[in-house]
Amino acid sequence: MTLDVIPLQTKIITPEDRLFQIVADYAGPHLRPGDILVLAESMVAITQGRLIRPEQVKPTPWALALARFVSQDGSLSSPYAMQVIMNESGALRTLFAFCTAALTRLVFGRRGDFYRFAGQQASLVDDVTGNMPPFDKHIVLGPKHPEQVVAETRERFGVEAAIIDANDLGHTKILAATSGASQKLLLKVFRANPGGNADQQTPIVIIRKTRS
Amino acid sequence: MFAEFILAALACLGTLAASLAVFFHYQGDSEITFDTAAARDSRITKNMPQRTIRCRCLIPLANRGRQNGMVINVFCQPMYYGKIMEQLDITARLRLLDAPARQNGYWEAVIVKKNTTHLVELEVTIRSQVDLLRVAREIPCLKVIIYYQVVGRDGIQWYLSEARFDLAG
Structure with a gap:
């Protein structure tokens, strides 16, 4: 079993954007059953106007x-x-x-x-x-009600979801994750911060398990 | 007994307040300046047929304080020299040399660590409707005011620096 980590580049997310519309537009076409959809905490917070x-x-x-x-x-x-x-x-x-x-x-x-x-x-x-x-x-600020956000994400898109605060120093914090998203796996993947910390503009990451 | 207690409490509070004041004073704050007096690599290019003057210099942005500070906003504006200004289109922009290159003049907020200096490029373009000799005669020295906003331990402070270009030279 190997892991594909797919960072998705988006436009600049602003408070005028709606989170689930952004996810649908940028991640929707790529999602497959069994994926874990990871959202950057700053993106969630910004769409909440925080x-x-x-x-x-x-x-x-x-x-x-x-x-x-x-x-x-x-x-x-x-x-x-x-x-x-x-x-x-x-x-x-x-x-x-x-x-x-x-x-x-x-x-x-x-x-x-x-x-x-x-x-x-x-x-x-x-x-x-x-x-x-x-x-x-x-x-x-950090996002509000992250548990609700991941639960709704799973409901809408049919995949496990998590909200993560990661940085290039290897510090990763899982704010919320649905029950099927392994925290151990998320921490392992995000130690390398695949979404980047500068201007990579990749606030959505898909983790996909594949058979090698 | 009660009076003694009050006195002791007041003494404790006084000592605490004095200790904090000494600590804050010793800790200090950032001291960030656009050191226009130390500007270098000044270059003025005149294009007579196109009636355009381009001025450029490098200004040190230095923090000589005891704390880091953040320069959030920076604006620059040429001084107003009366009627001749109505025939000039002057644009001025600042660019931090070690920041990502941007063509639109956006100033990205930056942390200036204590005892460090960054270099900022000031670029002024003058497009004139009148000949440049007259411009140089009426504005022998073009001054550009730089307004900048610093956030430090003490909060937000606005500062002002003045850069100058010798157009008559």
């Missing part, structure tokens, strides 16, 4: 202060992205996550608790420059 320009965000003193404690490798080092997460997850929850994470890091040397407590959106948000143009000037 993006905002930093100029439209007014960071509170809390956001300005908390962002200063985040390494600049992370999106939340921007006070605007931090404020967006405070609006999304709740200011109190974000503050609680920050204080708890600071404590567990100091006492146990454990990292990543902020993202565990602040909620999934905190780890999915992409700050300005995190996306290809025309969204390079936007903060893009």
